[in-house]
Amino acid sequence: TGTHPTFSRVMLKISGEALMGDRGYGLNPPTVERIAREVKVVHDMGVEICMVIGGGNIFRGLQGSAQGMERTTADYMGMLATVMNALAMQSALEGQGIHTRVISAIPMDQVCEPYIRRRAVRHLEKKRVVIFAAGTGNPYFTTDTAATLRANEMSCEAIFKGTKVDGVYDKDPAKFDDAVRYDNVTFDEVLQKRLAVMDASAIALARDNNLPIIVFSLDEPGGFKGILAGEGTYTRVHG
Ligand code: UDP
Numbered sequence: 001t002g003t004h005p006t007f008s009r010v011m012l013k014i015s016g017e018a019l020m021g022d023r024g025y026g027l028n029p030p031t032v033e034r035i036a037r038e039v040k041v042v043h044d045m046g047v048e049i050c051m052v053i054g055g056g057n058i059f060r061g062l063q064g065s066a067q068g069m070e071r072t073t074a075d076y077m078g079m080l081a082t083v084m085n086a087l088a089m090q091s092a093l094e095g096q097g098i099h100t101r102v103i104s105a106i107p108m109d110q111v112c113e114p115y116i117r118r119r120a121v122r123h124l125e126k127k128r129v130v131i132f133a134a135g136t137g138n139p140y141f142t143t144d145t146a147a148t149l150r151a152n153e154m155s156c157e158a159i160f161k162g163t164k165v166d167g168v169y170d171k172d173p174a175k176f177d178d179a180v181r182y183d184n185v186t187f188d189e190v191l192q193k194r195l196a197v198m199d200a201s202a203i204a205l206a207r208d209n210n211l212p213i214i215v216f217s218l219d220e221p222g223g224f225k226g227i228l229a230g231e232g233t234y235t236r237v238h239g
Helices: 029-044 061-066 071-095 119-123 143-153 187-192 200-208 223-228
Strands: 010-016 048-053 100-104 129-133 158-163 184-186 213-219 234-239
Touching: 010 029, 010 143, 010 223, 029 048, 029 071, 029 143, 029 223, 048 071, 048 119, 048 187, 048 200, 061 071, 061 129, 100 119, 100 223, 119 129, 119 143, 129 143, 143 158, 143 200, 184 187, 213 223
Parallel strands: 010 048, 010 158, 048 129, 100 129, 158 213, 184 234
Antiparallel strands: 213 234
């Protein structure tokens, strides 16, 4: 088609569960390494890369609070889980020779850098991969919202949301054989139809700042690079 935009700075959002591999909990090092290789291919093209990794493979605030824990405490535990995932990814990326900084919304100076916007921008300009950890630093939010917030702050051109499926469907493709994938869908449609892309606050934040979300499958080898080039199947969520 030839009209696909080229990207110079992007946000890659992956869930914590994407790091689990075939395990039921926690981190599977070969899976973390595989994703790091996907990132390396794109990094080698000169694209500046921000990442946000969820924490659901270790702890989710809502689950904790359903078990009687105070919600905000449970959410802080979820945010701490994202820091562990970020450190694992940093280690895997540095194993591939890519300079990587973990920047936490909750300061923990011995572990990683605190979030200072200008410093984060500088890292990107120096072609370091920047992993934003601890979500937004606030309970009642998700890492999808954190990814959207940081993508806006870093002036990313799009959010690439790597999932288990190759886009947004009208119903769960794991449960329904007749689920249909959208090529394009608007933010408003996602909100109205409650399509499972990101939570409503993340979608609204993307919509209000005209930041497209590209939903693609992380399971396809070379998928991230291909999607950046407009190849393969994916869903583009836009204004
Ligand atoms: N969380 C939070 N504030 C944020 C981001 C995350 O409180 O800004 C907590 C929340 O409890 C959430 C957990 O961290 O359940 C893990 O994040 P998320 O569920 O977004 O991870 P994912 O589903 O992407 O693995």
